[in-house]
Amino acid sequence: MSAMLLIANSLLAALALIMFGLGLSLTRADFARVAKYPKAVVVALTVQMLLLPLASFTIAQAFDLPPALAIGLVILAAAPGGISANMLSHLFGGNVAMNITLTAVNTLLSIISIPIVVNLGIHVFAGDGSIVAVPPGKVVEVIVMVLIPVALGMAVAARFPSLAARADRPVRLFSTVVLVVVVLLSVYSQRESVMASLAQLGLPVLLFNVFGLAAGYGLSRWVRLDRPLATAIAFEVGIQNSTLAIYIAVALLGDFAFSLPTSVYSIVMYLTAPVFGMLCRRGNLSARMAQPDHLHNRGPLT
Numbered sequence: 001m002s003a004m005l006l007i008a009n010s011l012l013a014a015l016a017l018i019m020f021g022l023g024l025s026l027t028r029a030d031f032a033r034v035a036k037y038p039k040a041v042v043v044a045l046t047v048q049m050l051l052l053p054l055a056s057f058t059i060a061q062a063f064d065l066p067p068a069l070a071i072g073l074v075i076l077a078a079a080p081g082g083i084s085a086n087m088l089s090h091l092f093g094g095n096v097a098m099n100i101t102l103t104a105v106n107t108l109l110s111i112i113s114i115p116i117v118v119n120l121g122i123h124v125f126a127g128d129g130s131i132v133a134v135p136p137g138k139v140v141e142v143i144v145m146v147l148i149p150v151a152l153g154m155a156v157a158a159r160f161p162s163l164a165a166r167a168d169r170p171v172r173l174f175s176t177v178v179l180v181v182v183v184l185l186s187v188y189s190q191r192e193s194v195m196a197s198l199a200q201l202g203l204p205v206l207l208f209n210v211f212g213l214a215a216g217y218g219l220s221r222w223v224r225l226d227r228p229l230a231t232a233i234a235f236e237v238g239i240q241n242s243t244l245a246i247y248i249a250v251a252l253l254g255d256f257a258f259s260l261p262t263s264v265y266s267i268v269m270y271l272t273a274p275v276f277g278m279l280c281r282r283g284n285l286s287a288r289m290a291q292p293d294h295l296h297n298r299g300p301l302t
Helices: 003-024 028-036 038-062 067-078 083-091 096-125 136-159 161-189 191-222 227-238 242-252 256-290
Strands: none
Touching (some): 003 083, 003 096, 003 136, 003 161, 003 242, 028 038, 028 096, 038 096, 038 227, 067 191, 067 256, 083 161, 083 227, 096 136, 096 227, 136 161, 136 242, 191 227, 191 256, 227 256, 242 256
């Protein structure tokens, strides 16, 4: 088995486990939250589906990135939010229930958005035909393989709720560890390429990451969503599913070079996210302390 195929299979297995864990925490009521908080969902989808791809194209062109790296940044922008966003939201005072809902919705919508955004990136940055477009059917297959474990997790939770409740936390912790280990091993296996591209990609990836976090939070507050919702949305759109992005680059485009922006991002986001989270938590606590006691348990604005 080639190293590339081994990486792809390992990433797919990690994705399946992670999404199964997400399914254990999902119920049909979570999808009703889309209708209950439409403003929050619209903000998140606007940033995820429109602003992030636009930012990736703009940054890639501004830094004159080579085609493979520019397309890799576009792949990263097209990827939905990851499970790490849920964990970070929990740590820093975000509305985790909204994160869970948005992760499921964004992953489902990525069946349509990923082929459009990635193939547009290929057209813009490699219009000479040197890079073959990603077949939409292949992307659908990948996303369906990712969504099947979610459905299985939801089925287990519906049939055995007490078991799912007990298993939820251990599975989330274990899947988080697996996610980090698999991504780090993937990056380590191509460490020479990653280190060689770090100087070229460091600033563009940092700008992209900070833009996602800031746009998610800033736009949420601009439309008067409360701080926990704004924190949740910021992490959801600012922390991409790097495992899925690397898998698409490796398995569908067949070259680790396309995953280099995501590999650098996997390092950068664990530096920026805690700093951003501490700022959010500080704001959340300050806002809560400033409220009268009878308003402390007020639900989120819609």
